[in-house]
């Protein structure tokens with residue numbers, strides 16, 4: 001019997017990797033163990049009290065079941081003040097440490113270490129964008145292990161919430177204000193990041209990966225994360241004009257890809273994917289299939305309508321200032337990407353769009 | 360048991376007006392739709408709420424069926440499932456809005472409370488019978504308004520209507536305006552009921568019906584009434600601000616217009632947390648009746664239970680911020696809200712211990728209403744205890760907006776449905792004068808209990824593992840939990856069907872109910888089943904509702920008989 005308990009306890013404890021259990025995911029931040037400790041403490045309190053309640057219930061049902069011999073209750077007590085005070089106050093005392101530990105760990109979550117590495121977070125329907133000190137923006141969150149990371153977050157539309165289960169951290173992202181969240185990942189690895197504040201149609205697809213690099217690898221990753229940003233204006237022109245030749249000639253831009261490929265990736269990375277389909281399907285915004293070169297029917301600010309050809313200029317304006325000219329039949333629902341996208345990235349998107357129109 | 364009981368013969372309601380039976384006090388649709396009789400209004404509520412419960416349940420089944428498989432986004436893109444993300448979002452919104460505003464909030468007070476409150480007091484009706492009927496019509500109008508949103512594409516904001524999503528123009532939910540206006544009207548229905556009950560309890564108690572002789576159900580309805588009257592106006596104002604922002608573009612909550620989205624959450628939960636107690640307090644009240652009657656023993660610690668109802672009602676106003684630990688509200692506020700949340704655990708726990716102590720050395724009968732009460736103890740035990748996780752600051756940060764919360768509030772709020780069903784089975788003989796068959800009723804209750812746990816227990820596990828709520832598309836690792844959960848919901852549906860069939864069958868072929876089938880000393884069981892139009896054929900002389908010495912089992916009527924009748928012919932009363 002005891003052996004069975006011990007082995008099943010072991011089973012529960014090793015349910016998952018990294019200190020996870022049947023109830024909890026792996027622990028991969030410095031704060032996770034102290035939160036899990038409170039969780040488990042409450043868990044066992046619940047088990048004990050539940051056993052008492054249900055145990056007493058079942059015992060009484062069995063012992064005091066109504067039978068022809070037992071038509072009447074065998075006790076007349078109507079109250080017992082000391083007993084009632086006792087069972088109010090004693091379990092109440094158990095609550096004090098629970099509250100305190102919860103508060104203590106919560107304050108740790110709120111107090112940001114001074115040397116934290118800072119990442120800006122932009123949330124929008126339905127994508128995350130993480131901006132690093134060097135200006136690089138990524139759709140996944142890359143962080144160094146063993147160093148506190150501070151996220152300063154803002155939303156460009158509705159409420160969102162950033163949640164990393166393996167780190168036990170969560171914070172709402174509120175339009176019109178900056179909220180903060182910090183954590184320290186314990187070791188290299190990959191973790192899920194979810195949006196947990198309901199934000200509309202694709203709320204459940206507003207996910208990202210947290211990629212924890214070792215302290216040594218992180219700077220290398222960051223330096224090479226965006227080869228495109230290292231090009232001079234002149235080089236960008238060469239790259240657009242003849243991608244293959246340019247890439248071959250410049251092995252120093254490791255990982256640089258042709259504009260069409262970059263554009264395709266940006267469609268996903270910058271969150272265009274959640275509103276613009278590539279296959280003609282209807283969505284929040286017009287599909288990109290066949291968009292390039294066609295005559296767009298737009299409504300200008302003020303209500304006037306006109307036909308415009310979809311060219312580079314039109315696409316650029318649509319991305320940076322979508323409210324200026326709204327495609328007829330659509331709502332003004334697109335996020336203004338001004339300041340959030342580089343001109344060379346727009347060029348890449350344009351190159352990609354061109355491939356979506358059959359010639 | 361008598362071998363052949365004459366009451367087995369199929370009953371026929373004779374169509375003449377019978378002053379001894381409120382059901383025969385008038386016929387035709389208008390005798391129902393224009394009735395001022397609290398008992399008939401109670402039945403109007405019962406069927407209205409019951410119908411909406413089935414509709415809300417249907418949306419829940421749609422949600423659960425959609426979640427049978429992981430990777431819905433890909434499946435939908437490949438035309439393998441027909442529920443789009445937008446439709447899924449509408450389903451869970453309608454499920455939540457219907458169940459909270461239309462079903463559970465009015466459920467026990469307006470359907471069961473309306474029936475028994477005046478009778479328990481020894482009164483002929485509530486203090487304001489016309490307002491009582493008006494409440495029902497407000498309920499109906501509010502309900503129809505919310506349903507009308509279906510025609511405009513239905514709301515997809517979740518029942519919480521969080522801003523700025525709910526007020527941003529250009530999103531596909533034109534149904535927002537009728538829905539919010541409907542919730543506003545429902546709020547008034549709720550305020551009227553609460554007010555009516557408070558005044559009735561103050562003013563219409565029979566002489567001798569002192570505060571401490573009130574059945575505990577009435578204490579809980581009184582406390583509920585206080586919350587309804589004090590908290591609901593805040594919801595009303597909030598919803599009006601929401602409508603004004605939405606229609607006229609005045610900024611209250613939308614930062615683009617200079618508002619603050621978190622302010623909406625404060626307003627919303629200032630009502631909606633107390634609303635949790637509007638839902639649970641009446642259930643506690645019914646529980647105290649059921650446990651005592653079916654243990655045939657005086658309720659243990661009457662005053663503690665009565666006062667804990669009031670304490671819960673008052674403390675319930677001070678904890679709304681525990682829904683907002685991740686919202687960005689200040690750490691000090693969060694700490695205070697967490698601390699007060701823990702103090703409210705105490706009066707809730709008291710009740711459970713008091714119920715157990717009532718069963719101790721009682722004479723426990725496991726008839727259907729008691730089964731429901733026992734299931735509720737199990738369910739509320741889990742629901743209440745898991746609240747400790749969520750009241751604890753750091754732990755809530757991890758669990759907030761995951762399925763853990765979904766499981767927790769279903770164990771608490773949907774748990775009250777078990778008490779509603781227990782109450783329906785308890786008072787059914789009084790309402791219709793018919794007994795239902797015991798075996799199918801017990802089986803149905805067991806199916807519901809089993810299905811409930813299958814549905815919601817796995818949600819605790821996947822929630823604490825990190826599965827966010829309101830997700831249409833989810834990762835493979837959670838699929839097994841979702842599938843068990845969906846299977847459970849089908850079991851519940853089966854239990855529902857069996858329960859409804861059995862109750863309906865009792866109207867046709869049920870044995871005639873004695874006045875006091877279960878053995879309760881509260882007044883409604885001393886008048887006839889069903890009661891006369893004005894509730895008593897004589898004057899009521901209330902005693903201690905939990906004094907079982909006054910009752911004796913009578914084999915011939917298969918019910919209990921009072922040694923000293925509490926209803927005496929009016930002229931005898933005059934002689935006293």
Ligand SMILES: [Cu+2]
Pocket residue numbers: 159160161195196197198199200202203204206
């Ligand atoms: Cu979201």
Ligand SMILES: [Cu+2]
Pocket residue numbers: 631632635678679681682
């Ligand atoms: Cu609450």
